[in-house]
Amino acid sequence: MNPRAGIVVSPGANCDRDLAVALRRAGFEVAMLWHKETGLPRGLDLVAIPGGFSFGDYLRCGAIAARAPILRAVADFARAGGHVLGVCNGFQVLLEAGLLPGALMRNAGLRFVCDRAALRVETAGSAFTASYAAGGTLVLPIAHHDGNYIADPTTLARLSDEDRVAFRYAANPNGSMDDIAGILSPNRRVLGMMPHPERAVDPGHGGTDGAALFKALAGVRSGAALV
Amino acid sequence: MRARVHVTLKEGVLDPQGEAVRHALASLGFDGVEGVRMGKVIALDLADTDAEDARARVAAMCDRLLANTIIEDYRVEIA
Numbered sequence: 001m002n003p004r005a006g007i008v009v010s011p012g013a014n015c016d017r018d019l020a021v022a023l024r025r026a027g028f029e030v031a032m033l034w035h036k037e038t039g040l041p042r043g044l045d046l047v048a049i050p051g052g053f054s055f056g057d058y059l060r061c062g063a064i065a066a067r068a069p070i071l072r073a074v075a076d077f078a079r080a081g082g083h084v085l086g087v088c089n090g091f092q093v094l095l096e097a098g099l100l101p102g103a104l105m106r107n108a109g110l111r112f113v114c115d116r117a118a119l120r121v122e123t124a125g126s127a128f129t130a131s132y133a134a135g136g137t138l139v140l141p142i143a144h145h146d147g148n149y150i151a152d153p154t155t156l157a158r159l160s161d162e163d164r165v166a167f168r169y170a171a172n173p174n175g176s177m178d179d180i181a182g183i184l185s186p187n188r189r190v191l192g193m194m195p196h197p198e199r200a201v202d203p204g205h206g207g208t209d210g211a212a213l214f215k216a217l218a219g220v221r222s223g224a225a226l227v
Numbered sequence: 228m229r230a231r232v233h234v235t236l237k238e239g240v241l242d243p244q245g246e247a248v249r250h251a252l253a254s255l256g257f258d259g260v261e262g263v264r265m266g267k268v269i270a271l272d273l274a275d276t277d278a279e280d281a282r283a284r285v286a287a288m289c290d291r292l293l294a295n296t297i298i299e300d301y302r303v304e305i306a
Contacts, residue, residue, distance in 0.1 A: 060295055067292060096295065103297045108243050150240065150298060175243075 002029045003218050005046040008074065008090075010035040010065045015051035015087065015198060022198040023048065026214035035068035045220050046083045047074050049090030051143075051196060061104065061146045062092030071097050083127055083220050084190045088144055091182070091192035100183055100192045101159070102151030108175025112145040116207070117195055118170035119181050123163045126188045127220045131212035138209035140195035142173060147194040149176035149183075159183055166191055228273045230285045231304040234294045235266035269293055278305045 005028040009016045020030045023046075031041050035054075040047065055064035065071070071093070078084050078099055086094040094100045107113060118139050121132040132138065151159070156178055159165050167182040174194075182193030197210030236242050245263040252260045271288075275281035285303045294301040 059293070063292065063295070103295055105240075105298060106243060108241070110243050110247055152297075175241075 002027055003045040003221060004029045004031070004041075004043055005048055006031045006033045006040055006044045008033050008035060008047065008049045008065075008068075008070055008093075010052075010054040010068060012054045012056055013050050013052035013065075013089070015089075015196065018196075018198045019048050019050045019087070022201045022210065022214050023217075025201060026211070027218040028214075033070055035065065035070050038069045038073060040070075040073045040077055044077070044082065046085065046217060047077055049074070049084070049086040049093050050198075051088030051090060054089055054093065057146075060092075060096065062089055062094075062096040065089075065093045066096035075099060078185070078190050081187065081189060083217065085128065085217070086190075086192040087196055087198065088147075088194055091194055092146065094190065094192040099190050100185060101155045102149055102183070104146050104194070105148040105150055105175075106146050107144070107148050107173075112143075113147070113173045114141075114143045115173065116140070117142045117173055117181070119167040119195060120170055122165045122168055123184075125163060126166060126184055126191065127217055128184075128191045128213055129166055129216070130219075131216040137170065139200070139207055140197055140210055141199040141205075141207075142195050144174070144194055147174040147176065149174075149178075149180045149194075151177060162186065164188070167193060167195065228275045228278070228281050229306045230271040230273055230281060231306070232269040232271065232285060232289060232293055233266060233302045233304070234269065234289075234299050235264055235301075237298060237300050240298050281305050 005023045121136045124134045164184040168179040169181050172179045197213045200207045200210035244265045249263040289301040
């Protein structure tokens with residue numbers, strides 16, 4: 001049986017279909033989940049929250065989407081040990097929902113950055129990063145205005161001490177503290193990251209470094225335990 | 228009853244937008260502006276009639292949605 005992923009779709013999300021392509025290519029069956037849903041389909045192995053500009057970035061990036069009905073179900077899924085991936089605006093949503101610590105602020109240079117970023121893999125110890133070598137480098141697209149990660153010193157120390165920084169920028173593009181590009185939850189099953197792995201899964205994208213993240217995730221089978 | 232919520236970045240949180248505005252003021256010749264902090268004002272029209280109840284409800288709204296208390300402070304005015 002194929003692994004099953006659900007993708008949260010809010011108004012203004014624009015990477016939902018890209019994520020679906022990347023996940024299907026890695027072997028997932030994919031269901032698109034409208035933000036007004038109050039529950040998740042049974043048997044999901046992964047919930048993914050895509051990039052974009054949910055609710056027009058009103059109030060704060062990700063703030064409104066994080067309070068959508070489906071996020072309560074996603075939080076329950078995460079608490080039960082489900083895997084959750086948030087990319088770009090999806091990372092902002094996970095922070096606003098309190099599923100990961102810290103916040104993402106306006107880029108230090110005030111400019112929207114649209115580029116390719118070299119990332120250092122800081123840990124292979126998660127289902128998301130298991131196919132990468134810790135200390136290795138990959139290149140993924142970045143495209144954001146609010147990717148400047150901030151957290152209090154205690155949180156930053158804990159992220160490092162607990163090996164929960166998944167990726168760091170080789171050259172910091174946005175002012176993020178500690179060059180942080182992606183972080184994991186304490187149980188290592190929730191990953192939020194600003195770079196876009198789903199935009200690097202086909203040679204036509206100009207790079208395929210993101211494909212291994214989805215392939216590694218396809219080995220996760222938590223759905224049966226999480227109904 | 229009306230409430231105004233003032234949301235500002237916490238002290239110590241870098242405000243690059245405020246810095247850009249400060250530099251622009253300096254380039255217009257406004258000397259001596261030592262700091263600029265940006266923020267937002269949210270005006271609420273409330274059905275409440277009791278000011279203290281309204282204040283408590285708006286504070287709860289701030290904690291749960293209107294402010295991100297990791298990086299922002301808020302102040303509530305009831306009028």
